[in-house]
Amino acid sequence: MSLQCTAHKQPNTLKKAFTCAFPQTVPIFAGFLFLGMTYGIYMHVSGFSFWYPMLMSLTIFAGSVEFVAVSLLLGAFRPIQALAVTLMLNARHLFYGISMLDRYRGTGIKKIYLIFGMCDESFSINYTAEIPEDVDRGWFMFFVTLLDHLYWFAGATLGGICGSFLHFNTEGLDFVMTAMFAVIFMEQWTKEKRHWDSLIGLGASFACLLIFGAERFMIPSMLTILALLTLLRDTLGKGGETV
Amino acid sequence: MTFTRQIITIGMVILGTVLTRFLPFLIFPAGKPTPAYIQYLGKVLPAAVFGMLVVYCLKNVSVFTGSHAIPELLALAVVVLLHRWKRQMLLSIAGGTVCYMLLVQFIF
Structure with a gap:
């Protein structure tokens, strides 16, 4: 910061x-x-x-x-x-x-x-x-x-x-x-070498918001984020792309 | 609802909140090595969570009704530009918020 x-x-x-x-x-x-x-x-x-x-x-x-x-x-x-x-x-x-x-x-x-x-x-x-x-x-x-x-x-x-x-x-x-969260997101973004994690968070939540609506999109978003991060573990887990 | 029932209901909300906050620390105590998968999640989750929180803040904004998300997009643009220019956290936040307040109070 x-x-x-x-x-x-x-x-x-x-x-x-x-x-x-x-x-x-x-x-x-x-x-x-x-x-x-x-x-x-x-x-x-x-x-x-x-x-x-x-x-x-x-x-x-x-x-x-x-x-x-x-x-x-x-x-x-x-x-x-x-x-x-x-x-x-x-x-x-x-x-x-x-x-x-x-x-x-x-x-x-x-x-x-x-x-x-x-x-x-x-x-x-x-x-x-x-x-x-x-x-x-x-x-x-x-x-x-x-x-x-x-x-x-x-x-x-x-x-x-x-x-x-x-x-x-x-x-x-x-x-x-x-x-505040937008600024924190940007700060995190500048610390990353690759932006997969940030993009997954933004993209999965937005997609779930469109599909499930404002009242019930959080749990699907979290599950999607978890699934994508788990699937990409071999790629993202190597070489500290986050600080 | 009687007073006792109110206390129980509030107690349940407290219990639920405390559970979600303490659970990871109870399952993976400081004394024992944390599994590699959880360590990996601890590294990649925050960036994803910040993206999720931005969407969470904007969840009730509708593109099709009201002001069509224009004040939100303009104010966010101000935040992003200010932050790329000066990189002063407080300035970016205050600038974007004042811009948003002016937009929703006087224009939209």
């Missing part, structure tokens, strides 16, 4: 890691505050007190599923269905976990929180960020995750408390997340 860390010769490991982590999370600050507030407002207009978005943003910390949880809470009591829906929507975390097996290694007790807070955004930053040698990797990733968590929590709580009083035109602000 092109952001350079400006932490110089600070004696404190924590302070250094924080100073390095914070700038990386600024786009997420904008995106999560906005999306979190949208979620809080949505819960508010669905008849829930602010305690719900506040505590759910802390304990679940997975954006799309929290929106779905609202309709689960409004419908009939079906706990197994709630579990099944969550597993399907969040299955992509399995891919993040496999990618982070090495990176989260050796981070001590912090590892539990790093895994707990591994949303799309904290995964993307923690996977792509170029952490300087003199910055503690574990604390850097911890602060990225913690800040993301705090932004989401603050947004959801604010939305739940005062969402109905706020009237400023934020239409289109949610594009900040799309823009």
Whole structure:
């Protein structure tokens, strides 16, 4: 990532890691505050007190599923269905976990929180960020995750408390997340020698979106990606084409 | 739904989320060597996942109705051009987002 860390010769490991982590999370600050507030407002207009978005943003910390949880809470009591829906929507975390097996290694007790807070955004930053040698990797990733968590929590709580009083035109602000993933995609692209992995991800997901529709394309996309990457293992596995 | 049932439903969502996040780490613990196939996946999956996330963000955009995906395509073009020009992550993201907000609020 092109952001350079400006932490110089600070004696404190924590302070250094924080100073390095914070700038990386600024786009997420904008995106999560906005999306979190949208979620809080949505819960508010669905008849829930602010305690719900506040505590759910802390304990679940997975954006799309929290929106779905609202309709689960409004419908009939079906706990197994709630579990099944969550597993399907969040299955992509399995891919993040496999990618982070090495990176989260050796981070001590912090590892539990790093895994707990591994949303799309904290995964993307923690996977792509170029952490300087003199910055503690574990604390850097911890602060990225913690800040993301705090932004989401603050947004959801604010939305739940005062969402109905706020009237400023934020239409289109949610594009900040799309823009962030597009930039991360480009950064990954420049690191590759060959672009098969990126193209497979983009192409398979797009094809599945056209075939299966917006509501149910994620699982087919993941299976297609997995199948193609497995078939191409002999080609892609040789010579580190990804950094 | 009673309060207890709400707690159980929320608990199920928490359980499902935690399971998907912890499962790979439980199956392939740090102490044991990770199978070569999983190591390979760990190397090639991220690039594919970032492509998937871009599509995921744009999943509700329709080419046939509304503004025909024009604001999204224009704003993405701004992101790509800014990033190729300056390669400043925050600038590319902010530029594309401001462009998108102006487009959907004033033009489309």
